[in-house]
Amino acid sequence: MRPIAALGSLTSPEGPVETWPVVPCDGVDWFVAPVMVQPIALRDVLATADAWECEIPSRSLVEAIWRASDVRLDPWRLTRVPNDYANGQSPEAIADHRRRVEAQIAGRDFRLLSGTGKDFVLHDGRLDLYGWHLLTGEPIERGRTSHDETYPGDYSQGLRLVRRVGWSVLRPYRVQVE
Numbered sequence: 001m002r003p004i005a006a007l008g009s010l011t012s013p014e015g016p017v018e019t020w021p022v023v024p025c026d027g028v029d030w031f032v033a034p035v036m037v038q039p040i041a042l043r044d045v046l047a048t049a050d051a052w053e054c055e056i057p058s059r060s061l062v063e064a065i066w067r068a069s070d071v072r073l074d075p076w077r078l079t080r081v082p083n084d085y086a087n088g089q090s091p092e093a094i095a096d097h098r099r100r101v102e103a104q105i106a107g108r109d110f111r112l113l114s115g116t117g118k119d120f121v122l123h124d125g126r127l128d129l130y131g132w133h134l135l136t137g138e139p140i141e142r143g144r145t146s147h148d149e150t151y152p153g154d155y156s157q158g159l160r161l162v163r164r165v166g167w168s169v170l171r172p173y174r175v176q177v178e
Helices: 042-051 059-068 085-089 091-105
Strands: 022-025 028-032 118-123 126-133 139-141 162-164
Touching: 022 059, 028 059, 042 126, 059 118, 059 126
Parallel strands: none
Antiparallel strands: 022 028, 028 162, 118 126, 126 139
């Protein structure tokens, strides 16, 4: 395990991708960022993944990451009240979320952190939201991107950067954003 300081911030990974934990899924080994890029808006997901030469995870990979995580947070202790769009987008909401995440981590070291938010995933050729698992393993968000590219994102949306082990250059892919 590495201390949090070695992982970068709690909202963006750092270091070479090849130093990230490896998670197997569907016969492929994946380098997985220890933390999610969070918050992130739908319109920024592809450019962020491209900048890191990473891919967008699938639902099954998000499930595998949750199972492999050595620290899992309780999402109900992170949910904002009232839970509305304006409340989730403010700088105060984002700062409050970070404080709640740090309180749950409580100084523990980890290699892979889960439970900080919903993951953007590639599903059926389009970007969708999925995950934010309960401690029982059930995802709260089962996939239904209701936001378009104009939605600025909120505290609960994140992107887990992943790269196939052995790949150094990504193949082009097309994603439909609705």
